Amino acid sequence: MFGYPEIVRLAPKGWEETFRIAINTGRPEPFGRNSNLAYDMMADRLPFDPAQRRAVLQQILDRAVDRAKAEMIGILTPEQRRLRRAVASAVIALCRQP
Numbered sequence: 001m002f003g004y005p006e007i008v009r010l011a012p013k014g015w016e017e018t019f020r021i022a023i024n025t026g027r028p029e030p031f032g033r034n035s036n037l038a039y040d041m042m043a044d045r046l047p048f049d050p051a052q053r054r055a056v057l058q059q060i061l062d063r064a065v066d067r068a069k070a071e072m073i074g075i076l077t078p079e080q081r082r083l084r085r086a087v088a089s090a091v092i093a094l095c096r097q098p
Contacts, residue, residue: 034072 008016029035047053069075076084 030068030072032072037068037071 047056066077070080
């Protein structure tokens with residue numbers, strides 16, 4: 001596919017099918033400015049109980065998605081937007097006073 005027919009014979013059996021599956025179903029990992037934040041946010045210890053582990057993983061993923069949206073692409077939750085607007089309004093009001 002990429003112009004290396006002489007190397008195909010060196011690949012173990014099954015790799016071509018694995019490659020085809022990866023190309024057809026794979027999703028690229030985040031890449032770009034601040035993309036390593038996703039990996040840093042996942043570095044926590046997990047409980048041994050499978051149900052507790054799933055709950056912790058879901059919480060980590062939820063927090064990581066919110067943080068990634070905010071830091072990587074600037075999407076804020078409604079609560080974050082309200083808090084930032086309130087703080088900005090307070091700062092503006094204090095700065096206008098003589």
